[in-house]
Amino acid sequence: MxxxxxxxxxxxxxxxxxxxxxxxxxxxxxxxxxxxxxxxxxxxxxxxxxxxxxxxxxxxxxxxxxxxxxxxxxxxxxxxxxxxxxxxxxxxxxxxxxxxxxxxxxxxxxxxxxxxxxxxxxxxxxxxxxxxxxxxxxxxxxDKVMLQPEGSIVDIVAGSPELSTLLSKVQSADLVTALQTDALTLFAPTNQAFSQLGSTAVGSLAKDPQLLKEILLYHVVPSTEYSAGLHNKEYLTTMDIHQDRFRLNITGDSIQLKYGKVLSADISATNGVVHLIDHVLVPRRHLGSALLGKK
Missing domain, CATH: 2.30.180.10 (FAS1 domain)
Structure with a gap:
């Protein structure tokens, strides 16, 4: 045919x-x-x-x-x-x-x-x-109808009520300008994701601006990664100063990363793409640390 x-x-x-x-x-x-x-x-x-x-x-x-x-x-x-x-x-x-x-x-x-x-x-x-x-x-x-983006990645975060906590953290860490550079992917934790992180961890982030910046940049990939280009067991290198990576696990249309998943994929921005996720990503070296309320 x-x-x-x-x-x-x-x-x-x-x-x-x-x-x-x-x-x-x-x-x-x-x-x-x-x-x-x-x-x-x-x-x-x-x-x-x-x-x-x-x-x-x-x-x-x-x-x-x-x-x-x-x-x-x-x-x-x-x-x-x-x-x-x-x-x-x-x-x-x-x-x-x-x-x-x-x-x-x-x-x-x-x-x-x-x-x-x-x-x-x-x-x-x-x-x-x-x-x-x-x-x-x-x-x-x-295979899809393209709709015009509603602004930059920062504009999308600012315009989404379920990302208001993330917006306040981005502003506190002085990352607004960084998230307006071109060709970025943001894995954006929802308000619920930050709530699940726990009060101890949230308090740690509030007291340590450098740690907050590092955690937020761990959610940013310096390339445009739409879901069509992702593959199972792929490692994505992030923008945090240690260039930490996290792995994706993909089954059908489900995208899993670390200990959660992508809730809404492929929100186009003028400078890249946003994927909403249901948890806050934490680099491996911070697992078991005071950040997560552990000794």
């Missing part, structure tokens, strides 16, 4: 099919209907573009109320669709890890290459098929 699809799309390219015609030939009916509804079909034939095109299944993953909202707001719909379009031709061979591309929506999208499991993502969405050529550009099919 895939070979037939690829042959059909290649034939359309040879015959001079434009981007919209290639999308129509691909059977991606949801995307085509939304492009037409947003009044973008004609614009996509007037110039050279690269489209990161969500499949029908990708649109099916969206919450029904969000899809309905987009369907009733043409401007919002057009903005989301423009976020999937880059001016010019961008092929797989042009991709590099952490490359950012300007979209027609005015915001950048980030490419990541994970060589260990042969995945390439754009804003965390897997690219399923590359380099479908049209007469005026290229189409890459992706």
């Amino acid at each position: 895939l070979r037939v699809l690829c042959f059909t799309l290649a034939l359309h390219a040879v015959l001079g099919a434009n981007l919209v015609e290639v999308l129509q030939a691909s059977g991606k009916s949801t995307l085509v209907s939304l492009v037409q509804k947003a009044g973008l079909a004609n614009a996509l034939t007037q110039g050279t573009f690269t489209i990161f095109a969500p499949t029908n299944a990708a649109f099916d993953k969206l919450p029904a109320d969000l899809l309905a909202s987009l369907g009733s707001d043409v401007n919002a719909l057009a903005n989301v669709l423009k976020y999937h379009v880059v001016q010019g031709s961008v092929r797989k061979q042009d991709a590099s890890n952490e490359l950012q591309l300007d979209t027609l929506a005015g915001q950048k999208i980030r490419l990541n290459i994970y060589s260990h499991n042969d995945e390439v993502t754009v804003e965390g969405s897997r690219i399923l098929d590359f380099d479908i050529q049209a007469s005026n550009g290229y189409v890459h099919f992706i």
